[in-house]
Amino acid sequence: MNKLIFILTFLILQSCATKNSKQTVIKPRILISTDIGGTDPDDNQSMIHFLMYSDLFETEGLVSSPSYGFGTKQNILDMIALYEKDLPKLIKHSAEFPLPDSLRAVTKQGRKGAAPYKGFDSSTEGSDWIVTCAKKESNRPLWVLVWGGLDDLAQALHDAPEIQNAIKVYWIGGPNKKWSTNSYAYIAEKFPKLWFIEANATYRGFFSDSNVQDSLKGDKYYENYISGGGYLGKDFKNYYKGDIKMGDTPSLLYVMNGDPNNPLADNWGGRFEKFSHSPRFVYERNTTLADTVSVYSIVEYQLDGPKISIPLDSTCFTMTVHAGVGEQKWPGFYLGDGKFAIRYAPKKSETLTYKITSDIPGFPEHKGQLVVNNLWPGKPLPSDYKLGANWYTDSTDPQLFDNEWQGAKTVLKWRSHVLMDWAKRWTWLKE
Template structure:
């Protein structure tokens, strides 16, 4: 009877292929959320490997249309393909419980390379395989929007909207911001300035409720969970220990969980991926000539420093100086007419300092600081980016904070529910 089982799995595999959408046809008909994920897997934070494993184990619940690699520096689409390889080993067991899971080869077909460098001051650069895939998928004829879940830099989304702004009404973005916003601040500020009518969930801190254990019982804490439910289960379970020693973080997973539970059309409602409030502005401060720790800004705000120097005969957006902030370094750019600029976004409440370095004497050794405070977006400023009616972010109610993380309790309250649901899927691999 072994040959019958093999044929049966083959038929189910064919069905599974049909449920994954390649974006290469002319029309999409599906009752599941259409999903494209942009991940910085292989970059500085290994939690994306954990989130990618979780995504593939739930891929029967959505219509996956794209997996884009968008790390800064290290990392590439090979890191996504490596996880798909592990999924392929577990696929027969998983398929027996979830016959609509996509086949490994169909997943490979929708894996694309995105941007690996931060956008320059203007917020966009040139098209990538990833940004072009976003456009292609968004333009598919469908009654449903394309959910773009961004786990890292938002450069490919900014590039796609620059190249094809008409897709804006076809997509909905859930972005894990916070630290990613700090590194993607040029692309973000382009979106906020030029595409304020984008449908956006900007989760700068809410997502931390997924892994902050302050209110969890022992069974649902990250290290205990691994030992009880993941360890040794399938190829993916054996690999999981390579990331944070198995201690679950998965800070990007709330973007998918948002679509698995609750009403995704209403970000203000309850869901595993958090509850959010509308914001009509994005905090922004521009400092001409510098700032000091006496200058108070909102956490997650866009900070711009503009400096004066010589008029140069070089292309605009050329990187000509560096600024070190909190022991990390960003490029500063030539804006023309002897003006220079750099952007930054503080990822937490802090008193920060900066120092510049450059071969241009006027830009070398400039020092200053700032003080960032909760909640976001804070008090209005005349230079704030004014947003449209569908931009949502972390709830500012102090009762919803975990420590200094705004809105985190709107996710942590569901911790037992989403982790027990995932535990049931891990049992498939026993």
Template sequence: MNKIAILFFCICSISLTAQNPVLVKPRILISTDIGGTDPDDNQSMAHLLMYSDLFNIEGLVSSPSYGNGNKKEILRMIDLYEKDLPKLQKHKNGFLTPDYLRSIAKQGRQGNAPYIGYTKATEGSDWIIKCAKKKSLEPLWILGWGGLEDIAQALHDAPEIQKNIRVYWIGGPNKKWSANSYAYIAANFPNLWFIEVNSSYYSLFSTNDAPDNIKNSDYYGKYIEGAGNFGKDFKSYYNGEVKMGDTPSLLYMMDGNPNNPTRESWGGSFEKFTHSPRIVYDNVTSLKDSVAFCSILEFHLKGPEKNIPKDSACFWMEVPYNKDNVQKWPGYYLGKGNYSIKYIPKKAEILNYKFTSSISELNGKEGKLVIDNLWPGKNRYTTDYKLGSNWYTDKSSPDYYDGKIQGGKTILKWKNDILLDWAKRWSWLKEE
């Protein structure tokens, strides 16, 4: 083999594994539930700030549809970043200033939206509109790490921004909490450019790793421990185990052309889908009924006419989370004796539930439902939300499953590259 052939072979081999360059710094806005019940957002925020030289970050919005997330936690993470910034700047230019980042941190809605899917404007939703209306040749990418409430509110208040934004949303459990806002967006903005990731992201912290893959539980001791203020803080989340489920949205923007979701990238590879499953039941279900996980279930129940405002919560769906925890979901009065609730199951299981209410006709109804592990599933329903040509989701082929994780292999294959690249930046924070 001559020298030219050897060089060509080496270049091709590198191109199979190397990160693909992003030609234009993407405009991004983060919508996060950081500070709530799941600290993976803190891990992802550390990752974002340590790579802030790669992005034009235009907003950091606190959008917790569940839990106690708040803007103060975003500001606390920026304070840590400020302390470690001098070491990062020794190696790269273009890191965003802490004062700038503080100026774009905004408080959004705390808590999920009622049945209609939106409520009233927040500082966060107004900021989304302001950023989306900026004159730019590039779209504003909204990376959703939490609820959809502020995005839905922004679209409701300024529907014209639909053409200026693109959304990469970590769904799954977030979709369960944001059922009403998701339904509002799918029903009213089917032509929105939207990547709905309900499962692939799990593989960034999958336990189904190949033997030679970096173990998430080992990563802290090998690469993070002793790495500045971020490193010390990281130990507070899952005892340092890497579980940053929102980071695939950033990885997607770091690797190749984000305008092509079907490409291979660190943040996953996705396929188009044209319908979002919406199944309407007029009574409780049984084990004869089955739906795909992450489908919208609507229960429409009849009861007495009440002199209460429409869209008022007046009954609850109780779902056992574990033996010590029962989650409660609000159902609403729609008027004229009609009651309804939207619920989105996040995983394959036998779903057990019951309705409770001071309204005797609703109280005590119980049901079961089989949840399948294929999204969006093979069934079509006349009540489905019809989507436009730019809605994408996890790849459905069995070849891409990582164990039970649909589409997981599209991220798992890059896990070592992702974590070793981040390890370089952690090493900068260990320098004297």
């Protein structure tokens, strides 16, 4: 009898230990800053992916940060509404999926439009929420996953500089750097000790079809695995006709798999290397084809013009950039005392032609050209932003380029694994 009691007691204790171990699974604390609803619908694709894996995270914030375009937090709420309809099927497979109302409660509106030259402006619901989350008592960092511009993050750091010690940032840069040059410059200059991954090209490995089996290619995956997958699956077809892009998803993959505290190691979200300087090219003249800058760098034009009576940091001139067959217009700012400035960040290797104009009487028109090479970060310059020990970026190893995209193979190598894992979750929505 004593032996039987001992065995039963042992089994009960083992059962309790197992239950306790399940209860103590440590989830990453995450806050997503997204420009969903803006010009690129890939954020909607990435939001669907996030919601289908939301049982793996302690989601503390979903912030609408449209530095360009017309996105609002309603775009996030619309996605949560679809998730709510699919939740009964998802929750059969994991009781850890968050309640829709808990996600709605942490959905906040951030800044609409890019920050002015100084890199910050006034606080928003979104930037305040970043501060609130970062200040929570925790022995775990808050992972700030930025899918668009850095404007709300820059504002949060300006308002509460102490949070830099409580957060770790994974930023999908590249084109997003064009929309938030000023907030990037502010962060790089004022917060060099921040823990920061700047993925300017690595993320592109996720929507590359190089050496990927046919059924997993971007234009085939929807019909093979997503079609018929609930309300989220039906909605996915609305973005790129279901063709896989999801350029922001690698930031989420980074905290899903591998050791996120070690950017130098393999990870679903990429492998990175340290860099100590972020290139900054400063010109007080028109540039020509004799001038070459690094891709993803900050290119700053500092111009002289008439002294005018308008508020400092006011938008008052425009730089029109022609690349290939298209053109884009960028705002320039008044710094006072007849000084004007504008920042630009090229997203790929190319030759640019630009023109700078203003309605201000006496403001001289400027024209020029610029050559962009594919060397990031390139050789150090005195004008570069000097970075601390915990800044990381795309691997410079030539073996890890996918075509011209630096470091992209460090994500591409896991693409099939990720998509097949996701395919299992799509079957949950087809039951």
